[in-house]
Amino acid sequence: xxxxxxxxxxxxxxxxxxxxxxxxxxxxxxxxxxxxxxxxxxxxxxxxxxxxxxxxxxxxxxxxxxxxxxxxxxxxxxxxxxxxxxxxxxxxxxxxxxxxxxxxxxxxxxxxxxxxxxxxxxxxxxxxxxxxxxxxxx
Amino acid sequence: xxxxxxxxxxxxxxxxxxxxxxxxxxxxxxxxxxxxxxxxxxxxxxxxxxxxxxxxxxxxxxxxxxxxxxxxxxxxxxxxxxxxxxxxxxxxxxxxxxxxxxxxxxxxxxxxxxxxxxxxxxxxxxxxxxxxxxxxxxxxxxxxxxxxxxxxxxxxxxxxxxxxxxxxxxxxxxxxxxxxxxxxxxxxxxxxxxxxxxxxxxxxxxxxxxxxxxxxxxxxxxxxxxxxxxxxxxxxxxxxxxxxxxxxxxxxxxxxxxxxxxxxxxxxxxxxxxxxxxx
Numbered sequence: 001x002x003x004x005x006x007x008x009x010x011x012x013x014x015x016x017x018x019x020x021x022x023x024x025x026x027x028x029x030x031x032x033x034x035x036x037x038x039x040x041x042x043x044x045x046x047x048x049x050x051x052x053x054x055x056x057x058x059x060x061x062x063x064x065x066x067x068x069x070x071x072x073x074x075x076x077x078x079x080x081x082x083x084x085x086x087x088x089x090x091x092x093x094x095x096x097x098x099x100x101x102x103x104x105x106x107x108x109x110x111x112x113x114x115x116x117x118x119x120x121x122x123x124x125x126x127x128x129x130x131x132x133x134x135x136x137x138x
Numbered sequence: 139x140x141x142x143x144x145x146x147x148x149x150x151x152x153x154x155x156x157x158x159x160x161x162x163x164x165x166x167x168x169x170x171x172x173x174x175x176x177x178x179x180x181x182x183x184x185x186x187x188x189x190x191x192x193x194x195x196x197x198x199x200x201x202x203x204x205x206x207x208x209x210x211x212x213x214x215x216x217x218x219x220x221x222x223x224x225x226x227x228x229x230x231x232x233x234x235x236x237x238x239x240x241x242x243x244x245x246x247x248x249x250x251x252x253x254x255x256x257x258x259x260x261x262x263x264x265x266x267x268x269x270x271x272x273x274x275x276x277x278x279x280x281x282x283x284x285x286x287x288x289x290x291x292x293x294x295x296x297x298x299x300x301x302x303x304x305x306x307x308x309x310x311x312x313x314x315x316x317x318x319x320x321x322x323x324x325x326x327x328x329x330x331x332x333x334x335x336x337x338x339x340x341x342x343x344x345x346x347x348x349x350x351x352x353x354x355x356x357x358x359x360x361x362x363x364x365x366x367x368x369x370x371x372x373x374x375x376x377x378x379x380x381x382x383x384x385x386x387x388x389x390x391x392x393x394x395x396x397x398x399x400x401x402x403x404x405x406x407x408x409x410x411x412x413x414x415x416x417x
Contacts, residue, residue: 013148014148014152015148018148018151018152018155019151019155022155022159025159026162027180028266029177030176030177030180031181031184031188031265032265032266032267032268032269033264033268033269033272033301033308034266034267034268035163035166036162036165036166036173036177037158037159037160037162037163038159040155040158040159040162041156041159041160041163044151044152044155044156044159045152045156048148048152051148077267080267081267084267084268087163
């Protein structure tokens with residue numbers, strides 16, 4: 001779900017990305033033991049941050065994209081743990097935090113390519129065609 | 139690259155979504171019933187999908203465990219070999235031990251073996267980020283399980299049911315930092331509230347116990363019953379540190395009788411007098 005959030009931020013823009021991220025977080029909360037709203041609180045910020053950074057990138061390559069996704073997953077995982085701690089989620093072993101973040105970042109990046117196509121297709125659907133407005137010079 | 143939508147107000151959207159999420163969290167922590175029902179409904183709907191995914195990904199997980207947990211598995215194998223050798227030696231005296239146990243249970247009036255239970259299989263750790271000290275089991279409300287019911291093994295208390303869906307449930311283990319159980323020290327008959335600490339196989343008894351209570355190392359600890367969620371006289375463990383020298387706040391360490399590592403099957407206590415009446 002975090003990967004969907006990140007890719008929705010990249011392909012859907014900040015607003016649409018945040019909306020997709022909210023529902024993705026809510027679904028994730030529903031199927032796990034986390035309190036309802038915890039991931040839904042964190043994911044939209046991640047989507048918006050990713051979207052904002054992606055727009056500032058001058059040049060995208062496969063390597064920078066992969067590194068970006070890995071960094072976003074690591075940041076998102078750490079943010080979820082931090083917010084969970086604030087809301088009293090004691091079921092987390094701080095000793096394995098670094099290990100878990102690293103493994104989830106690597107694994108998620110490894111499966112990002114096929115998911116990316118699906119999210120890109122879904123995020124682009126229904127977007128209005130960009131209209132170029134030009135002022136009359138005369 | 140995303141095409142910007144006209145009149146996008148991402149910051150406003152983010153604020154609204156954050157407010158919605160915080161509202162949901164607040165309602166959840168205040169125990170609003172429809173939210174729990176919603177979560178349970180979603181989990182029930184997705185349960186068959188999860189079963190298929192678990193089955194499909196099982197070989198991958200096995201390979202993963204084989205690669206990354208090889209050292210642990212080897213250590214575990216050696217430990218089990220040692221345990222097997224020890225048990226073979228002990229089986230010679232098993233009959234005498236059984237007699238001793240029956241006598242002990244009779245002396246302390248423990249009706250532990252008479253409780254009505256449902257046998258459940260551990261499926262593993264549930265998905266999610268906050269899954270330490272909890273396990274998922276293969277039975278739910280369709281099998282008569284309900285939230286709060288005690289979970290035990292033949293050796294004693296393991297935890298309690300935290301979340302019950304139709305076909306699956308989540309068990310909060312006794313070592314969970316939020317786990318609380320009312321306990322009684324069998325010799326001294328002192329009672330107190332024990333809690334999990336996040337450490338393996340250990341509870342801490344530091345509330346409700348008198349600072350001058352006479353407690354000895356090795357003393358048997360059972361559930362106290364009464365207003366507790368747990369019925370009385372379920373074995374919990376033995377005192378491993380009695381903290382006799384304290385002058386202010388007593389912190390007694392209890393080693394759990396039931397080892398919480400490498401469990402496969404558990405018993406959920408569904409029938410016991412007064413079960414579920416307390417907190």
